[in-house]
Amino acid sequence: EQNIFILGIESSCDDTSASVIHNGRVLSNVVASQKIHEEYGGVVPELASRAHQQNIVPVVHQAIKKAGITKGQLNAVAFTRGPGLMGSLLVGTSFAKSLAYGLNIPLIDVNHMQAHILAHFIEEDGFEKPPFPFLAMTISGGHTQIVRVDDYFEMTVIGETIDDAVGEAFDKSGKILGLGYPAGPEIDKRSKLGNPKAFPFPKPKVGELNFSFSGLKTAILYFIQKEEKANPNFVAENLNDICASIQYTIIGILIDKLKKATKETGIKHIAIGGGVSANSGIRKALKDGEQKFGWTTYIPKFEYTTDNAGMIAIVGYLKYLEGDFAEQDVMASARLKI
Numbered sequence: 001e002q003n004i005f006i007l008g009i010e011s012s013c014d015d016t017s018a019s020v021i022h023n024g025r026v027l028s029n030v031v032a033s034q035k036i037h038e039e040y041g042g043v044v045p046e047l048a049s050r051a052h053q054q055n056i057v058p059v060v061h062q063a064i065k066k067a068g069i070t071k072g073q074l075n076a077v078a079f080t081r082g083p084g085l086m087g088s089l090l091v092g093t094s095f096a097k098s099l100a101y102g103l104n105i106p107l108i109d110v111n112h113m114q115a116h117i118l119a120h121f122i123e124e125d126g127f128e129k130p131p132f133p134f135l136a137m138t139i140s141g142g143h144t145q146i147v148r149v150d151d152y153f154e155m156t157v158i159g160e161t162i163d164d165a166v167g168e169a170f171d172k173s174g175k176i177l178g179l180g181y182p183a184g185p186e187i188d189k190r191s192k193l194g195n196p197k198a199f200p201f202p203k204p205k206v207g208e209l210n211f212s213f214s215g216l217k218t219a220i221l222y223f224i225q226k227e228e229k230a231n232p233n234f235v236a237e238n239l240n241d242i243c244a245s246i247q248y249t250i251i252g253i254l255i256d257k258l259k260k261a262t263k264e265t266g267i268k269h270i271a272i273g274g275g276v277s278a279n280s281g282i283r284k285a286l287k288d289g290e291q292k293f294g295w296t297t298y299i300p301k302f303e304y305t306t307d308n309a310g311m312i313a314i315v316g317y318l319k320y321l322e323g324d325f326a327e328q329d330v331m332a333s334a335r336l337k338i
């Protein structure tokens, strides 16, 4: 009879998070989001590490308290080793090492990109786990990847962005339109009220299963500048249509590559993760694809799609079962690969 408690710690970007998992089920998942970046219109790395430094002890303390256990009951400490912002990763890494050392329990290093995918294996009522092999598409403000997943730790990146992430495409487009940061949720909201075919934007020509989003941002910028010369109120008068057209273009890019990926691999199970998976248009397109293309889609509970420590703790649990521990001299790695 196993009775395993794992503490997970996530600090790769701008969210400080800690979670306790008991045999694969989340007992607590505390996230302290950093509001400070909003006024800069993007994450400022130096400010992020300082905020992690401030938040990490209270966030971990709260996660253990909410879980209803004492730190003496923990079996291991799992932490995000990378990829991410170095200064941010160092805070979580150093803290996790010290805690594991102090409690004299194993330390487990976790790859953040694997964690986004393995979040699907958190025990959660009403959510089905994808069967191996499946394709995982991780879409967020920092990542855009399609990964072939043959087993928990047998993953191959088969496509990724060569420039901006898809969330950045939303956020940077929103910035051009004068929307707040992050703009993704507002573009989503306005898209529901606009015509997606009002303004056709070009889709990038990128080979294989890779993505490119920086050209879209430039195309939108030039388009707006041109239209505003004729009508200075162009954006204000057409905001919903512009948002709907941008979202439609982005969804088209993602779905095209997913179609290609299912065709090339013959795998029809698709698991989605990352903050952009909250997008209602993407969710609808994925669902529609079940009928149209015969695939099955899996989207985890929302709190496990954005950056959170629950996904770090579940990887910690899976590695714990395999006895796959880290040494105390393990180092954070900003560019860690899957």
Ligand code: KG4
Binding pocket: 013, 139, 140, 141, 142, 143, 166, 167, 168, 170, 171, 182, 183, 184, 185, 188, 274, 275, 276, 278, 279, 280, 305, 306, 307
């Ligand atoms: O996973 P996440 O919370 O943080 C990381 O980037 O790792 O993702 C945040 C990104 C932002 O770019 C935000 O604009 C985007 O997810 N986002 C959305 C929506 N909700 C969040 N993009 C489009 N539609 C949404 N509903």
Ligand code: ZN
Binding pocket: 112, 116, 140, 142, 143, 306, 307
């Ligand atoms: Zn992430």
